[in-house]
Amino acid sequence: MSLAMELSWVGCGITRNAFMADLAAAYHEKTGVNINISGGGATKGIRAITSKQADIGGACRFTLNMSREEAAATMVPVAWDALVVVVHKSNPIESISLSQLRSLYQGKITNWSQLGGKKQPLELLIRQGKISGVGYTLRKHLFEDPKAVFIGHQEFPSSGPLEKNVEVNPNAIAVTGVASAYKRDFKILKLEGRDPSFENIRTGDYLLYRPLYLVLSKSSPNSKESDRFIQFALGPKGREIIRNNQVVPYFDGMLLLQKRFDDWKRFIRESLAQN
Structure with missing residues (x-):
């Protein structure tokens, strides 16, 4: 893996503000891989991945049924967000x-x-x-x-x-x-x-709650590195970073899904x- 490698992330502002900056900084410190972050919304966070315009997406909704533009996206829930008034x-x-x-x-x-x-x-x-x-x-x-x-x-x-x-x-x-x-x-x-x-x-x-997702495409040229980042986000250090941002890691609520x-x-x- 090259220390100069860069990944691009695009997605919803809520996911970006929630934990992405801190996750990206910690991942860079651990691996040397830079992650360039930009917004644009959940839809862009999914469709930029399937069109190979970005390596990783961020979304606060799941893919739409029957949407060809989103069919190739792999959605990985990483946290729980609440909708607030x-x-x-x-x-x-x-x-x-x-x-x-x-x-x-x-x-x-x-x-x-x-x-x-x-x-x-x-x-x-x-x-x-x-x-x-x-x-x-x-x-x-x-x-x-x-x-x-x-x-x-x-x-x-x-x-x-x-x-x-x-x-x-x-x-x-x-x-x-x-x-x-x-x-x-x-x-x-x-x-x-x-x-x-x-x-x-x-x-x-x-x-009023919903999952926050990281998105990738298995056919992306950088999919292996994107997957490594997502596994980092799901791991102990990633979950600690998410909690420090007052966000509930996805696995913290797994047993409560059916309830x-x-x-x-x-x-x-x-x-x-x-x-």
Whole structure:
């Protein structure tokens, strides 16, 4: 292996902000291999790999069924992320329910007073398209419909600009990944009265969760080195780095997969029946 070897990583900003910089730095220290990191979203993180435009991808959603552009991607879950509702730090709101969140994206909640806040309009910020990592996961979790229409006030091409807007916009409300949110200057709301803490995510007590993936293609010229990096991310040192970024390593929650699936399905059925 050449010490001058370089790999390219492209993917969702949430995965990048969550742990990729620290993982890449540790891997370089261990092996001498540089990993150049750039964003672009979960879809790009998958499709850049299958089109051989990058060596490793980062995605916060799984491949789409029947998508030829994504069929050759190998998806490796490495961590658990939580989707969190975020507002400006001056906002007095502390918590939101899943029912309120569903109504918000349906356009039924348009004023902060409907959430227990001041009587003034709110602005829902959303991601462009329906297959972004956050948007796709929300549609599946809130409505069990990946094609559900969201009624927002402003759309953003990626999570970074959306998060920056929440930092400066007192009327903004949005959803993003918790690992990325921790590094921003805004307020993270409780969901159903529960904080998105490391332990609540690990145990499944916080309901809005999803895996974060590293992506590779077995036919890529650098696939062997890409696989070595992913195995490093899954190993003891990689998991330690992920935990230090307040993110739950995937294997830490493996025994809770079925519990989370059953709990979530029961909760969504009960919630939909009430509407």
